[in-house]
Amino acid sequence: xxxxxxxxxxxxxxxxxxxxxxxxxxxxxxxxxxxxxxxxxxxxxxxxxxxxxxxxxxxxxxxxxxxxxxxxxxxxxxxxxxxxxxxxxxxxxxxxxxxxxxxxxxxxxxxxxxxxxxxxxxxxxxxxxxxxxxxxxxxxxxxxxxxxxxxxxxxxxxxxxxxxxxxxxxxxxxxxxxxxxxxxxxxxxxxxxx
Amino acid sequence: xxxxxxxxxxxxxxxxxxxxxxxxxxxxxxxxxxxxxxxxxxxxxxxxxxxxxxxxxxxxxxxxxxxxxxxxxxxxxxxxxxxxxxxxxxxxxxxxxxxxxxxxxxxxxxxxxxxxxxxxxxxxxxxxxxxxxxxxxxxxxxxxxxxxxxxxxxxxxxxxxxxxxxxxxxxxxxxxxxxxxxxxxxxxxxxxxxxxxxxxxxxxxxxxxxxxxxxxxxxxxxxxxxxxxxxxxxxxxxx
Numbered sequence: 064x065x066x067x068x069x070x071x072x073x074x075x076x077x078x079x080x081x082x083x084x085x086x087x088x089x090x091x092x093x094x095x096x097x098x099x100x101x102x103x104x105x106x107x108x109x110x111x112x113x114x115x116x117x118x119x120x121x122x123x124x125x126x127x128x129x130x131x132x133x134x135x136x137x138x139x140x141x142x143x144x145x146x147x148x149x150x151x152x153x154x155x156x157x158x159x160x161x162x163x164x165x166x167x168x169x170x171x172x173x174x175x176x177x178x179x180x181x182x183x184x185x186x187x188x189x190x191x192x193x194x195x196x197x198x199x200x201x202x203x204x205x206x207x208x209x210x211x212x213x214x215x216x217x218x219x220x221x222x223x224x225x226x227x228x229x230x231x232x233x234x235x236x237x238x239x240x241x242x243x244x245x246x247x248x249x250x251x252x253x254x255x256x257x
Numbered sequence: 258x259x260x261x262x263x264x265x266x267x268x269x270x271x272x273x274x275x276x277x278x279x280x281x282x283x284x285x286x287x288x289x290x291x292x293x294x295x296x297x298x299x300x301x302x303x304x305x306x307x308x309x310x311x312x313x314x315x316x317x318x319x320x321x322x323x324x325x326x327x328x329x330x331x332x333x334x335x336x337x338x339x340x341x342x343x344x345x346x347x348x349x350x351x352x353x354x355x356x357x358x359x360x361x362x363x364x365x366x367x368x369x370x371x372x373x374x375x376x377x378x379x380x381x382x383x384x385x386x387x388x389x390x391x392x393x394x395x396x397x398x399x400x401x402x403x404x405x406x407x408x409x410x411x412x413x414x415x416x417x418x419x420x421x422x423x424x425x426x427x428x429x430x431x432x433x434x435x436x437x438x439x440x441x442x443x444x445x446x447x448x449x450x451x452x453x454x455x456x457x458x459x460x461x462x463x464x465x466x467x468x469x470x471x472x473x474x475x476x477x478x479x480x481x482x483x484x485x486x487x488x489x490x491x492x493x494x495x496x
Contacts, residue, residue, distance in 0.1 A: 082433065083434055085434050085435055090442070096462070100456050200444075
């Protein structure tokens with residue numbers, strides 16, 4: 064890379080790379096449509112939404128919220144560590160973040176299993192449609208985000224400089240934060256609002 | 258070996274097929290009265306009435322859909338030409354992309370065959386047959402997302418594999434991200450078979466409108482980039 068490009072990048076300071084933000088913004092647009100859909104159906108059937116929310120396992124969702132927020136925190140620490148050249152510390156933080164991702168997946172699986180065994184499915188009215196469809200789409204995002212963290216950890220090798228890997232780390236971190244952010248909107252919308 | 262000018266001109270025509278297919282599909286859908294599509298919750302009688310109404314206009318619109326659908330193929334060739342420039346000999350992503358584009362062309366034509374059959378003699382058919390044919394046409398048309406996602410994923414893979422310095426890249430990195438996003442978002446189409454009404458049904462807000470915007474939007478994005486990428490090559494070769 065030429066020094067001219069480097070200095071230009073230093074001036075702009077976009078974490079990761081600019082193109083990734085197209086991905087993130089487009090994803091946020093689609094999720095905005097999802098959120099508006101939830102609000103629309105809640106407006107149509109507030110009583111059914113309140114009844115549905117009462118049946119959800121809120122405690123598990125709180126644990127999952129803690130998982131994702133903790134994940135965001137350690138991902139930030141990982142990027143900071145990598146910036147200062149501390150590869151091992153960065154890898155440790157990423158391992159912790161991967162654990163929070165796996166924790167989220169496990170708890171979500173448990174939550175789905177409880178609801179399904181209690182006889183609820185995606186076909187039981189608009190509340191359960193929104194609940195299963197949108198948490199499901201979000202779950203796929205968590206799977207991808209966790210896989211990205213694994214990829215990031217693999218990219219950091221002990222003994223070699225993490226500097227060339229910083230765009231990848233920042234990009235992966237930005238994606239994780241987006242997935243976290245989406246959950247922070249989805250969680251009150253589905254579990255708390257009625 | 259330099260590419261002959263005549264080949265570059267043909268390639269340019271293939272690029273324009275990208276815009277043509279979006280226009281033909283859009284006009285075809287509107288002309289045939291397929292926006293919104295017939296509801297999956299309809300009875301056989303309602304489906305029969307739907308295709309009997311303005312049958313000639315429906316036929317014209319559906320024919321436009323099949324013409325637009327066939328253009329997925331030449332546009333896939335235009336994309337493949339750029340992916341081959343990135344990849345060089347071997348060019349696995351270019352082949353996968355073209356194969357996927359061919360599947361999209363072929364299946365779109367098959368769905369329009371079914372729709373033409375539906376509009377052919379709606380009055381003479383039993384409602385049950387109309388209902389089955391309508392399901393057979395629309396459920397996969399809207400709900401099968403894998404060929405389109407495969408095509409976009411191949412484009413993303415090729416772009417991310419481009420190791421040239423930023424100024425010399427064949428296709429911009431943002432198109433790789435948009436393609437990856439298109440492929441990823443297509444997964445939502447998996448929900449279409451589960452519903453006969455609501456936002457994920459084949460006539461729903463997300464199942465149809467959002468999906469169609471994402472799908473056609475991706476073709477427009479790739480078209481815009483290819484238009485710019487191929488323009489200097491044609492001029493350069495002509496002088």
